Amino acid sequence: MDRRTFLRNSALAVAGSGIAAEPWRIAAAQATPIKIGLMAPLTGVVAAGGKEVVEGFQMFWDSVGGEIAGRKIEVTVEDDAANPDTALQKARRLVEQANVHFLFGNILANTGLAVANYVKGNGTPYFIPVIAADDLTQRARIPNVVRVAGYSASQTPRPAGDYALKQGYKKAATISQDYSFGHEQCGGFCQTFTEGGGQIVQQFWHPLNTADLSPYLGQIANLGVDAVFVMETGADASRFIQQWSNFGLKGKIQLVMCQNATDQSVIRTLGAEAEGLVSCAHFAEGSPEPSTQKFVADYEKRYSKLPSIYGFSHFSGAMWVAEAIKKVNGKVEDREALLTAVRSIELSNSPLGKTVKLDPYGNPIYDIFVRKVARRSDGKLWNVPVSTYPSVSQFWKYDPETYMKQPSYSRDFQGIKKT
Amino acid sequence: MSGAPMKIDAQLPTASPANGWIVLLGVLAVGLALPALVSGYYVSLGTQVLIFSLLAMSIDIMAGYAGRTPLCHGAIFGVSTYAVLYGVSVAGFPLVTAIALGIAAATCVAAIFALLAIRTSGVYFLLLTLALGMIIWGICLRWTRVTGGENGIRGDIRPAFLGGNVPFYYAVLGLAAVLAVVMWRFVSSPFGMSLKGIRDSEGRMQSLGYNTNLHLFLGFTMSGFFAGVAGAAYALFNNFVSPSTVALTQSVEGLLMAIVGGVGTLWGGLIGAAAIILLENIVSTYTERWPTVLGLTFIFIMIFAPEGVLGKLRAVLTRFRN
Numbered sequence: 001m002d003r004r005t006f007l008r009n010s011a012l013a014v015a016g017s018g019i020a021a022e023p024w025r026i027a028a029a030q031a032t033p034i035k036i037g038l039m040a041p042l043t044g045v046v047a048a049g050g051k052e053v054v055e056g057f058q059m060f061w062d063s064v065g066g067e068i069a070g071r072k073i074e075v076t077v078e079d080d081a082a083n084p085d086t087a088l089q090k091a092r093r094l095v096e097q098a099n100v101h102f103l104f105g106n107i108l109a110n111t112g113l114a115v116a117n118y119v120k121g122n123g124t125p126y127f128i129p130v131i132a133a134d135d136l137t138q139r140a141r142i143p144n145v146v147r148v149a150g151y152s153a154s155q156t157p158r159p160a161g162d163y164a165l166k167q168g169y170k171k172a173a174t175i176s177q178d179y180s181f182g183h184e185q186c187g188g189f190c191q192t193f194t195e196g197g198g199q200i201v202q203q204f205w206h207p208l209n210t211a212d213l214s215p216y217l218g219q220i221a222n223l224g225v226d227a228v229f230v231m232e233t234g235a236d237a238s239r240f241i242q243q244w245s246n247f248g249l250k251g252k253i254q255l256v257m258c259q260n261a262t263d264q265s266v267i268r269t270l271g272a273e274a275e276g277l278v279s280c281a282h283f284a285e286g287s288p289e290p291s292t293q294k295f296v297a298d299y300e301k302r303y304s305k306l307p308s309i310y311g312f313s314h315f316s317g318a319m320w321v322a323e324a325i326k327k328v329n330g331k332v333e334d335r336e337a338l339l340t341a342v343r344s345i346e347l348s349n350s351p352l353g354k355t356v357k358l359d360p361y362g363n364p365i366y367d368i369f370v371r372k373v374a375r376r377s378d379g380k381l382w383n384v385p386v387s388t389y390p391s392v393s394q395f396w397k398y399d400p401e402t403y404m405k406q407p408s409y410s411r412d413f414q415g416i417k418k419t
Numbered sequence: 420m421s422g423a424p425m426k427i428d429a430q431l432p433t434a435s436p437a438n439g440w441i442v443l444l445g446v447l448a449v450g451l452a453l454p455a456l457v458s459g460y461y462v463s464l465g466t467q468v469l470i471f472s473l474l475a476m477s478i479d480i481m482a483g484y485a486g487r488t489p490l491c492h493g494a495i496f497g498v499s500t501y502a503v504l505y506g507v508s509v510a511g512f513p514l515v516t517a518i519a520l521g522i523a524a525a526t527c528v529a530a531i532f533a534l535l536a537i538r539t540s541g542v543y544f545l546l547l548t549l550a551l552g553m554i555i556w557g558i559c560l561r562w563t564r565v566t567g568g569e570n571g572i573r574g575d576i577r578p579a580f581l582g583g584n585v586p587f588y589y590a591v592l593g594l595a596a597v598l599a600v601v602m603w604r605f606v607s608s609p610f611g612m613s614l615k616g617i618r619d620s621e622g623r624m625q626s627l628g629y630n631t632n633l634h635l636f637l638g639f640t641m642s643g644f645f646a647g648v649a650g651a652a653y654a655l656f657n658n659f660v661s662p663s664t665v666a667l668t669q670s671v672e673g674l675l676m677a678i679v680g681g682v683g684t685l686w687g688g689l690i691g692a693a694a695i696i697l698l699e700n701i702v703s704t705y706t707e708r709w710p711t712v713l714g715l716t717f718i719f720i721m722i723f724a725p726e727g728v729l730g731k732l733r734a735v736l737t738r739f740r741n
Contacts, residue, residue, distance in 0.1 A: 042707070079707065084571055084661045093700070096584075097460035110570045114659050117573040121658075178561075179569035207560060208569060411563050 033072040034325065034332050037094030039105040039115070044082030045209045046107050046234035048265045049310040053105055053130065055303055056311030060318035063298075068322050069330030076100060080111050082208075087111035088118055095124050101332045102127065104317065107310065108208075109133045109153070109181040116145050125335055127342075129317030130310060134184045137363040137394060139404050144335065146342050147363050149316035149350070151282060152394040153181050154188030154409060159368045159389040160229065160256050160280040161192030169226035169254065171199050175216055175240075176231035178205035184409040185231045185258050191415025192396065193229075200416055201225050213240055217247050228253055233260040238270060245273035259283075262373050264308035267381045274381055277373045282366035282392075283312050283352065286374065286384035295351035306382055316350045323347065363394040439603070443596075446689070450592050459584045464700055466588045466656055468693045469595040473649035475676035475688030476602050480642040482674065483683030484606050485635060486618025487544045491532055491552035493669025495643045498555060499525035499650025500660045501566060508574035509565075517576070521654065522647040528555065529643020530636075537635040540621075552670050560662040571661030576654065591652055599689070602645055606685055614638050679720055681727025690728050 038057055041050035054077055061073050076098050080087035087106055091114075094100045102125035106112045112131030119126045119142070126145045128136070132153040136145055164172060172193060176182035182205070190200050201223050204216045220228055232240045237260060244250060250273060259281035260266070267274045285296050285306050295315070299307040307315075324341035325332060332338050346357040356364050369385035376382050395403050407413045450469075454462050474496050482488040499521035506517025536547045559566045566572065581587045605611055616624045617631050624631050654660060663669070676695050680687025698716065702709040724731035 083663050084659065085657075085663045088657065088659055092463065093460065096463065097458070110661065113570060113573060114661070117575070117659060121575065178563065411568075 031071050033074040035100040036073065036075045037098060037100035037103045038075050038077050039080045039087060039090055041082040041107050042079035046082055049107050049234060049308065052265060052308050052310040053107065053314045056314040057318050059302060060315045064322065068325045071330045080106055082108050084110045084114035088114045091115045091118050106131055110179055116142055119144055123335060125339055127317055127321055129313035133180055135408050137361045139408060141361060144339060148320040148342060149313050152363050153184030155392060155394045156259050156280050156368055157185045157188035158192045158396045159392060161189045163280065163370050164193055164227055164256050165196040165198055169198065171201050171225045172227045172229060173202050173220055173223055173225045174229040175204040177208050177236055179208060182231045183411055186229065187409030187414045189229045194417040205411060210236060213243050217243060221249055226254060227256055229256045230261050231258045237261040237266040241270055241274050259309065262383060264306045265310060267373055268305060274373050278370065280368050280370055282368055283309055284369045284371040284383045284385045286382040289353035291353040292351050306380060312351060319350060320345055320347050359393050365391055365393045368392045447596055454585045454588060462584045462588045464696060466591045468696050469591050470649050470652045470656060471676060471696060472689040472692035473595055473598055474646055474673045475692050476599065476685055477642045477645035478673050479677040479682060479685050479688050480606060481639060482677055484611060484618060485614045485638045487540055489548040490545055490670045491548035492646045492673055494552035494555035494665045495525045495529050496646045496650040497665030497669060498528050499647040500654040500664055501559060503651050503654035504572040504574045504660050507576040508572055514576060514578060518651045521651040525647025525650055526640060526644045530640045533636045533639035537632055537639060552667060556662055556665045559665050571659060573659050575658055577658065594652060598645060598648055603685055605641065679727055681729035684727065684729040687727045687729040
């Protein structure tokens with residue numbers, strides 16, 4: 001060929017190779033995926049909730065195209081079977097075999113405490129949107145365990161105690177599942193209720209997954225109380241609501257439910273026996289707030305059901321950590337930087353519609369609704385806010401340092417003020 | 420001792436002690452090499468296999484050698500775990516004291532169970548030990564003040580020099596090797612022979628003048644001691660205990676490990692533990708339905724090799740030799 005053709009062809013070749021090399025360069029710069037280990041009880045007493053944890057989590061990552069800060073998100077889901085031993089095994093496997101960058105999830109407090117104990121030893125960040133064990137953000141804070149988009153067990157029942165006083169209830173009883181979440185929720189209620197002059201007549205505790213609650217209901221019916229604070233989750237909550245109605249007690253003694261007992265995961269399969277039940281929570285799927293309604297509509301379109309606290313909390317939790325990952329430019333390997341970023345995020349676009357941030361101890365501050373179970377126009381049951389307690393932290397109105405001097409809530413200590 | 424194997428029981432061919440030592444050293448060599456061959460997570464699986472093989476072997480002492488199948492050794496194992504974690508996390512004892520406490524507690528519980536159960540046999544023994552194990556589980560579940568109830572007891576009790584996967588694995592390997600040899604010598608001793616005699620015919624042993632109840636009591640208590648040592652090791656491994664550690668499923672799993680490996684072979688416990696734990700962990704990465712796979716495997720083994728893996732292996736080898 002002559003010189004002109006040669007020069008033209010070489011120029012084209014160089015230009016072509018330059019353009020062809022560009023994608024290679026970008027691909028090399030694109031880092032390895034961010035691996036997240038999500039644990040949820042896919043079998044056991046809160047299996048319905050566990051499934052929704054995974055759904056809410058996946059929905060968020062899909063909404064951002066499965067990648068953040070240029071890195072793909074890889075979620076490995078493990079079933080903890082609502083059992084702390086299994087949760088520990090799975091956590092070990094996720095961290096040591098699957099080499100995840102951080103852990104997320106679990107529902108039952110006892111599983112969360114077991115995993116938190118494990119990550120304390122190896123520094124893996126662990127995010128817990130649903131694990132509500134008080135001390136994880138109070139007396140036994142672990143630096144790498146953060147309650148993003150979560151709540152502490154005694155945080156939401158305290159307004160419930162105040163609500164009960166305002167309704168004029170003088171004597172109350174509590175019935176609860178016998179594990180730390182139950183002890184702490186009842187403690188929160190009892191302390192506020194008794195400090196306002198109320199009296200706790202008796203407290204009932206039963207193991208998780210109790211099929212027949214009639215021994216307890218029979219005793220409650222004869223106590224002469226104005227109201228009962230009910231702390232149940234999952235299958236136990238459905239059973240309680242049905243058996244309470246079957247016993248003929250609905251309407252005779254007032255119920256103040258914990259937020260898990262009237263959660264979507266429970267009430268969507270119930271009927272008239274659940275209508276009108278009152279509970280206190282930071283999330284109400286019937287809230288008229290536009291961002292809440294948009295989230296509910298999106299969730300309903302995708303999963304053909306209304307979102308529960310499990311779906312909502314993990315959606316918001318994923319959103320929170322995604323903001324933090326963006327803040328550290330995708331460098332999740334630097335655990336210190338990631339955790340500092342997580343603690344500093346003020347989440348403004350969550351489905352709650354209001355900006356949420358963590359208090360200095362690592363737990364979010366929320367507006368807590370008093371909400372009631374009502375029927376939507378299409379007949380489905382959902383929780384509608386009736387009134388609001390603004391800016392409730394995990395410490396209620398107490399000074400944190402003074403509050404933490406009192407013992408943790410347990411079966412023996414329920415914060416009951418002696419008169 | 421002559422080199423020919425002693426044909427004491429017609430059911431299973433026994434290996435001669437010399438062969439036994441060779442096999443043991445071979446297994447030990449594999450065990451020592453393991454951390455060099457696999458990653459950290461599989462080393463911790465190896466530690467679990469060793470701990471549970473001790474449990475399975477302790478069950479085999481009763482089921483295989485004394486002929487009484489117990490369903491309570493999971494509870495005895497778990498009592499030791501609870502005692503060790505309680506001792507260190509709640510009572511503040513030094514680790515060695517807590518471990519001694521755990522083993523002592525397990526041995527005492529086994530002794531009490533033995534007193535109650537040894538006069539029965541067969542299905543009744545099975546049911547009685549099941550019930551006794553459930554009593555322990557019930558106490559652990561509901562005595563929240565002491566055992567933590569559903570939450571269990573957490574701790575950080577492993578000493579710093581055993582902190583990593585590999586150092587702890589070697590410590591457990593050493594413990595398992597020593598304990599396995601002790602158990603082996605125990606069942607091969609004249610006392611072990613008497614237990615086998617009681618298994619084969621209690622009436623005949625009694626007519627020969629043996630105090631069969633005392634033999635069974637001591638055998639049961641010793642098997643509880645071994646289960647207790649395994650339980651203490653588990654406390655160090657897990658740093659956590661909850662009611663599921665003493666539940667019936669733990670006893671059943673231990674018994675399954677003994678059966679899969681071969682009841683009456685003692686070493687079958689190691690094979691059974693390895694089979695079940697590896698199956699559980701590896702299959703569950705591929706499917707959620709791993710209990711189905713486990714069940715089918717078990718059915719397969721029961722149909723084609725009811726004497727267990729090791730029993731089948733020995734039968735095949737003997738047929739091959741003859």
